Amino acid sequence: MEYDVSIEKSGKIILPNHDLYDDKRKVWNNRFDRRPAVIFECKSEADVVSAVNYANDQDLEVSIHGGGHHLAGTAVCDGGVMVDLSNMNKVTVDKERQIAVVEGGAKLSDIDHETQKYGLATPTGTVSETGIGGLALGGGFGYLRGKYGLTCDNIKSVRMVTAEGELLHVNEENHSDLFWAIRGGGGNFGVVTSFEFQLHPVGPNVLALDVMYDYKDVHQILNRLKEYMITASDEVSVNLAIMQLPPADFLPEFLHHKRVITLSGMYLGQLSREVEETIIEPLVKLAEPIMDNTGIMPYVQLQSKLDPMVPRGVSFDGTSLFFKELTDEAIQLLTKAIDESEVSTIVQLWALHGQMNRTSPHDTAFAIRDANYLLLVDGEIPDESPAKCTEWMDSLYKKLEPYSHKGASYLNGANLDHEIMLKTYRDNYRRLADIKGKYDPKNIFCHNHNIEPA
Incomplete structure (x- = not known):
């Protein structure tokens, strides 16, 4: 497969003959040995847009690698485009607003070490190597669940790249249907490049x-x-x-x-x-x-x-x-x-x-x-x-x-x-399928607990 390097931005394009290919396609669970057609090692939102546009141009599916920690190895796909966010891991804290801006490839340890400088935290999980993207979009259970809820409950907004390569700012006021869906609906609707999380007094x-x-x-x-x-x-x-x-x-x-x-x-x-x-x-x-x-x-x-x-x-x-x-x-x-x-x-x-x-x-x-x-x-x-x-x-x-x-x-x-997914989403599944049909009608984001587009 030939690749037009003119669309490369600040990250790397990693093909199967690249020295980094085998290392980059590994995930936490050694049970999975999948081989993407191309890995976009993203360092910016422009890189993510390029990756999704390339997937559309080549009619390829997309998997999203944040921490690569899902039991089912969903971060890596066979024959598709793997969007690697691991280098997009910056965390910025607004102490006055008690908000953390977290890039989509950050791990829980990245968030905790930065927010604890201010005696603040947001609910995450219990294993520090977990990626925040998959955790937050799928729920997020941790030690703060009783006091402050799930990780997804503390999402204030996100920036995300849709299946059409469009960069959106999503919150209660903008694309409210999508904001509802991403808080528990997983990576079905796009690539989240950054989150805004509510912070709470915790620790040190x-x-x-x-x-x-x-x-x-x-x-x-x-x-x-x-x-x-x-x-x-x-x-x-x-x-x-x-x-x-x-x-x-x-x-x-x-x-x-x-x-x-x-x-x-x-x-x-x-x-x-x-x-x-x-x-x-x-x-x-x-x-x-x-x-x-x-x-x-x-x-x-x-x-x-x-x-x-x-x-x-x-x-x-x-x-x-x-x-x-x-x-x-x-x-x-x-x-x-x-x-x-x-x-x-x-x-x-x-x-x-x-x-x-x-x-x-x-x-x-x-x-x-x-x-x-x-x-x-x-x-x-x-x-x-x-x-x-x-x-x-x-x-x-x-x-x-x-x-x-x-x-x-x-x-x-x-x-x-x-079947397990249907039992879990219950009455919310129909609404999720409608939103999936609106934002990802071709189902390019299918390497997940997949919600089929209505």
Whole structure:
């Protein structure tokens, strides 16, 4: 394929014979080995416009690489145009307006390190290497969800390049239909080159929850957690994870290969003896802890603490489901599947409450506003028997789906599946399809949980 270099702006055009090609097409999940026809390494909005125009001229599909962190490897495509935003990562803070202007290729760490200079933050995720673009457009769950909502709830405006190569400024007043759609509708509608996020007072230090329990107490822990969350403060967030520890040197020998439950999260409010007794102590006493490292730490440190759980260059499969309640039957099925698993898995259960659930399901495209728990499951695909992981994951999903909240999943943590997407968007899907038909009628932005143009 010949390429007219006259349309190159400030970035690079990377073809399959380029020295950087193999490195640039890699994504976090080593499960995917896709080969784009061309990679536009963008450094400006003009580069993004050029990439989209080229895709139109050559009748090619487009994938968008921000952080490249989606489970389904959506950042890279076979035979199409990959728009690489990783060099567009500038973050600018307006302290007076409490607004952050964030380029589309920024990672969560880029945002936190800049906003924390002013004692401010916007809700993001819990792994600092995640790209803000995919996270924000698909929802965005983090430690601030109870107090300040989801990442998508804090988008004030965006600049984006549409399927026709047009650069738009999108907010409540300008292209309000598109503004509604991008807050939960994913990368279906264009390439977001920059965001404006609402900032809130956070840090620089916060109380970080960090407790480890023995897996044998799982039923007691889950039942006590359910009781706790009924009256939980907006200022607290609770993420539970079940995993088998590796025989690592930094762990005492009695923990090698041991299955444990970890409790992580944070408390955002002012500390007092009453807060410690009523809000913190119940969480560190769900059972007899193996260890309790709960304490004050910098917010930026908390935001990167889980990075080792999702190392780059490993092959993963995964699934997710929302739950209104954790019934005894669902807990029994989940723990039985964990007990019988022959693959390395991390099963996370995040308690949902507060501001994120007070938003109407129709105010943004993100429709799941009435669930109380989010299950996220990741499994490492073994080289010697890759089918084992996928079969276990599919089996777990099928067993738990009848107990879930209307079969809805968190699409940022789910493989591509049209039926799952329909269940998740619910009544919002028809409106999303109409907006997709208006802004991307040829469906060039299809490497995502794809909404078909009406």
